Amino acid sequence: MADSLYVHIPFCRQVCGYCDFAKARYSETLAERYLDELEKELLSLPETAFKTVYIGGGTPSALSEKQLERLLQMLSRFPISEEYTMEVNPESLSEGKALLMKKHGINRVSIGIQSFNERLLQEMERQHDARDITNTFRYLDQAGITNRSIDLIYGFHSQSVEDVLKDLETAVSMDITHVSIYDLEVHESTSLGRKGYTKADEETDFLMYQTIIDYLNSHGFQQYEISNFAKAGYRSRHNLTYWQYRDYQGAGLAACGKTGNIRYENTHNFAEYLKGSWRGEQITLSHDDLIFEAVMMGLRVIEGIDIADFNRRFACDLVSKYRQAIAENTERGLLTLTEDRRKVTGQGIYVLNDILIDFMN
């Protein structure tokens, strides 16, 4: 049985300039119809316990209180043993919603801050301001949800390394346990993409990333994945499910799941989803696919891949299967092989794609 469940809520109060997830402007009636369908989909899942559940989006907090309650009610049929996360955005969280979340057992939030710099927030077409952030933390305090992650973005054209440092300084001063910080990607389909937005130059971008790693590691937030940093004991268990390539279910528009060698992806088309044809495509992964994807996900984790565990789970011999790729990248100082773990080195994480291409035999 799958360890984890992902639930997608594809609504936002305002669509951000950089976002290429499946989402739409929030409307009450549309959200209502969506929840009707989502309910059916969730009911089609067997009633099992999950170690982790993650409600993402879009912006789950964009739902009205009533709708949020309905959503959490639907999910209450699944016992959740470890971690129950919901994404919230500062402009749409309210005290009422925070209390509801607590009431239904949500024990972790991921807050879409993106930056503390108002000019940059405008540049990325975000709606919230500093006051919204203060309020968000107050509501969470009141509800007693203390395991908090924040999302940040760097790599903007008009951003300096100093700007990044300021965001980091603010971040570590807050009452949070976890930081996800992403390099800006400009996708053609987004508003920034259509405007032809260019991001920070490569040198600056690289320096920002190195600065982030240095800063957070030395301020109590240990890097444990390419873009994720956590205080001791606060790694995202849900996301580790993905990186350790364990099974997970997905529900909602464009959600994905994997069970054994089957991966499915729900439709990205709203109309289709609302008609009840949730499932988009389903593919059967070959043994080689499984092994490669497990490597592709596993090497993202700084601790690396536990070789003994890997070999047992995928019935293979990782080291001999990828002998050449491993030798070449070890030679270049990009990979290290310790007794039972293979990990990318400090240099290797910058060029993980190159390493993975070598693994694509």
Place this chain on the structure above:
Amino acid sequence: MEQKYIRNFSIIAHIDHGKSTLADRILELTNTVEQRDMVSQILDDMDLERERGITIKLNAVSLIYKADDGHDYLFHLIDTPGHVDFSYEVSRSLAACEGAVLVVDATQGVEAQTLANVYLAIDNNLMVIPVINKVDLPSAMPEQVREEIEHDIGLDASDAPLISAKTGLNVHQVLENIVREIPAPDGDPKAPLQALIFDSYYDPYRGVIVFVRIKNGELKVGDTIKFMSNGLSYQVTEAGIRSPKEINKPKLECGEVGWFAASIKSVKDVRVGDTVTGAERPCREPLPGYREMQSMVYCGLYPTDNARYNDLRDALEKLQLNDASLKFEAETSQALGFGFRCGFLGLLHMDVVQERLEREYNLDLIATAPSVIYEVHMVNGEVRMVDNPAVLPPNQMIEYIAEPYVKAAIMSPSDYIGPIMELCQNKRGIYQDIIYMDDTRVQVVYELPLSEIIFDFFDKLKSCTRGYASLDYELIGYRKSELSKMDILINGEPIDALACIVHTQFAYQRGSAITRKLKDIIPKQQFEIPVQAALSGKVIARTNIKAYRKNVLAKCYGGDVSRKKKLLEQQKEGKKRMKAVGSVDIPQEAFMAVLSMDEE
């Protein structure tokens, strides 16, 4: 068929002016091809030709036309390729005809290639009859185009039919004009056999099929014939015409165009322009105009995947069965591994061969920059012919280097003399002559190093004359030049496949242009890469390719696996198109960069 009822002709036209469509329509109107069998543009039977809109392989079709005078006429329609690389083949095809139908697009008017081919036809004493095509299009300007034909080409166009090859409008008139204006062939049926070879192809079951025009005498199945250029004799096993399917005949008569087979093993023995005669009763002299096929341009072809070397050799051998002008021999490059040095008629020929290898034989290739053959005079008196800059002996062993020169005749409207001369001067040309053909047309004659015109000369010429100029060139021999080998070093290693031979005077300029160009072409890699140009070990130019810093996906969660894997696959594909030289991945374009001198 009596000789007076035979008409041999070609259709000449600029690309896209409707040559093939008119040929299709003629075949239809004469019921040569049933409409339902009609593959559009039946004469171009290679995919590549159809896609590029150019005809590479010549072909001939025979058809019967019942004219308004009540007689049946036997038409032989001979197709011609349309590029300067193949101008010799075009001229031999035209030499097999008495006339040519000139197709001009009513919306485009007279264009460069039109001129070039008309002059070739006139040189071969052909009767040229103009027709104005595409008059059904709203933007057609038939009267203006009629005037252009008279003024720019100097042909009488007052009777030129206004046609639409697409709809068939007035195509009948074209056929009548062919009957009326193109002369019947005038050979002597009783004389010894004298036939002109204008094409051939290899058939795995019957050997080489030879296309000929019987100038005098006749060619019968069972006869022993002889090729006059090489003296080889064969017995004719089959003969016939194409309509366009093959039709066997016991003999080909004087004035006719047709094919024969004689168990000939190799197309190399069958040379375009050569004369076929009887072994028993040979004619006294060969037909004029025969030229030995000469490779003008050489380049190295290498499989990106070294394991496919044998596949490449097999593919080249198969192509050569049908293309006697393709030459190749094995060579090794330190940078590129095992490959072949290949000789071509010109750059288009090179492109076509390369494209066919990639497309029909599914090979990924790296082509090195094309080179001419240099004559290297050594200090010890020895003379070596070098077609690959990489194998040029060290400078101290060389007395001097000579390079091939051509005499280039550029035909153009007189308005463009200035730009043409400027272009030729820039390409180290030596002015010879300007001949005024009439008050609007000139022929500009220059002597130029072949190496300067093999790359982009033709394109430049066309752009500086708005497409009106035509180019013909012939080799006039070797001349001593101030030439020197320039090495290109990537990451400190000289890359043999990037070496080039440059004129000393331009070395500095070219060295910096090449290094700058390579910097743009070679993608950033994990480490900084210096790119240098050096003459005799002395660096004369340098750039650096900066290392890229990051190549990692920032976000990758449960929903991203498929998408992110595709991204990696794309990156991997990109790498596959490159050749790993030492630790640097070099893309195919880099090997051509040594030729592009445009960016200053």
